[in-house]
Amino acid sequence: MTSDVAVVGFAQSPVAVRDDATTSGVEMLVPTIAEAFGACGLTKSDIGFWCSGSSDYLAGRAFSFVSAVDAIGAVPPTMESHVEMDGAWALYEAWVKVLTGDADIALAYGFGKSSGAELRRVMALQLDPYLVAPLWPDSVSVAALQARLGLEAGRWTEKDMAEVAARSRAAAASNPAAQVSGPVSAADLLARPYVAEPLRAHDCAPVGDGAAVVIIASAARARDLCERPAWITGFAHRIDSGALGARDLLSVPSAAGALASAGSGVPVEVAELHAPFTHQDILLREAMGLGDDVTVSPSGGALCGNPMFAAGLARIGSAAQAVMSGRAGRALGHATSGPALQQNLVCVLSGESS
């Protein structure tokens, strides 16, 4: 059992409105994996364990994720796994594999062709299949209910939400993978129409296709592969009830719990949050106790590019990048899954090994 594992590489494809890739993701993954390999001088034969995150619901057919294995060149046969979740959870599985000594170097990838069908309707199928999903409460409407609750409880205003969008888009100007970016004022955004009241377009992550890749290594290998590895000092995930009516939608105990377990003792300078809606950025900052001294989502976050099943992994990759580049001593990457922030994962990264 090894105790120290570090992120040594990260790459993501540009998030596209409708990429010309197939739902297998292969066309987006091949260049992205090659880019991640190139940065740390690895080839596929160096990878002891591969794990992917994706969902067949985006492809509309069973076992489509198996086609994605074409992208990794699995000859001779290799150790490979898949989670029907964001690639962040695939990274968690890969981390456990390295911790247990089953692999020295592991690669997690996530991909999503979100544009294959009408995403907000596809996402309705993650709800209770008997009593809720048949009503087709789409993902934007569910998030709108959460945003409305917060507005009525005085937790935020529509202006607060617009300011999150403006902050994110300004930050994304330096992120070449972002789907939307650039300076815009909250006042301009508030003049635009509602999509699902109280949400406007800027409150919702854009629908986009993309892929992300993160490479991790044991202490024995990490320093050879990366000048300044991003050591994983804590990694945890928690889940709240899947029944929307059984949860207080204005608290996110699973995010707070994941952070507590991953290590909230030492403050982080950067937090990459996977908040697909503006009010969820506010909710997550509150739940995790992130103050004004923390730079939130300097990549622009999910509001500027949210390829399903890759965006959470890209948050961890972006947080790791902040550490690897020396821009931050400690950073956290967060991923969410399920309706209205039901499930949350936190990965804490540091320039110093524990």
Add this chain to the structure above:
Amino acid sequence: MGMTITPVRLHYMHTASPGESFYLRGLAERRLLGQRCGVCGQVYVPPRGTCPADGVPTHEEVELAETGTVTTFCVVNVGYPGQKVTPPYVAAQILLDGADIAFGHLVLGCDPGEVRMGMRVKAVWAEEGISHFEPNGEADAPYETYERFM
């Protein structure tokens, strides 16, 4: 007591990748087009735009013969809604001459009982693409020629 039916229906739009588009345009011209891997040299049809063995993009385009060999097959005896051919009929894996991967297609034009491993077949074209394969009368291919693709 009553019953409620709640339809669950989603509409998907398939995106043909550059590799798939190249293949489909070939079919429209009654040509079978594949791609060769620049690393291992294997030829894939339909082309995938990538080599699943090496994980690298494939760029070299290759035109294949419309003849091939049955590597393995099954006789379909079971009916199902929407079935286009009346059972019994043969669904086979066919290794096109020049290809390094077999693909699935129908073998019609003979009694299902006559279909066998190694049988030589040729494509029968329809309005758009291949309708099915049928025996082309050549002597069976020796087992060693398709053993690697089983």
